[in-house]
Amino acid sequence: MSHIKGLTPPPQVKSLSIVNRDDTTIVGKNTSRVHFQTTSLSKMGRAFTHPLIQDCNMPSEIRMEAVYLAMVSCERYKKDYKKIAKDLHVRLMKKFGGDWNIIVGENFGLQIAYDPKSLLYMYCGIDIAICIWKSL
Numbered sequence: 001m002s003h004i005k006g007l008t009p010p011p012q013v014k015s016l017s018i019v020n021r022d023d024t025t026i027v028g029k030n031t032s033r034v035h036f037q038t039t040s041l042s043k044m045g046r047a048f049t050h051p052l053i054q055d056c057n058m059p060s061e062i063r064m065e066a067v068y069l070a071m072v073s074c075e076r077y078k079k080d081y082k083k084i085a086k087d088l089h090v091r092l093m094k095k096f097g098g099d100w101n102i103i104v105g106e107n108f109g110l111q112i113a114y115d116p117k118s119l120l121y122m123y124c125g126i127d128i129a130i131c132i133w134k135s136l
Contacts, residue, residue, distance in 0.1 A: 051122035058120055065095060066120050066132055074124040081105055099135040
């Protein structure tokens with residue numbers, strides 16, 4: 001699967017590679033965003049497509065952990081957005097402390113004030129959008 005530098009791939013693009021917790025496949029890059037798409041294989045043998053990062057200004061180690069935690073929550077709770085948000089909130093607070101905010105859904109807009117270097121906006125699968133940020 002080849003990608004042109006600077007081209008933003010749509011959320012429905014699927015990667016065929018199997019990756020683990022620490023691996024990601026970069027599918028596009030420009031000056032303001034890096035887009036990642038990872039795929040894991042469940043015990044049932046079904047492939048799940050996971051976060052495609054639309055915008056992020058977190059440090060890389062926090063970003064990678066937040067993406068992993070989002071993957072776990074999405075696989076565990078599927079389409080129960082309230083449970084995904086609650087699970088992700090608890091995990092982020094335990095791991096990094098502070099007051100984290102999470103929005104999970106299919107269609108939303110937002111304007112927020114957030115702590116610098118704490119924003120992550122991604123898609124989990126094809127239709128679940130997740131926005132994570134730390135309060136000021």
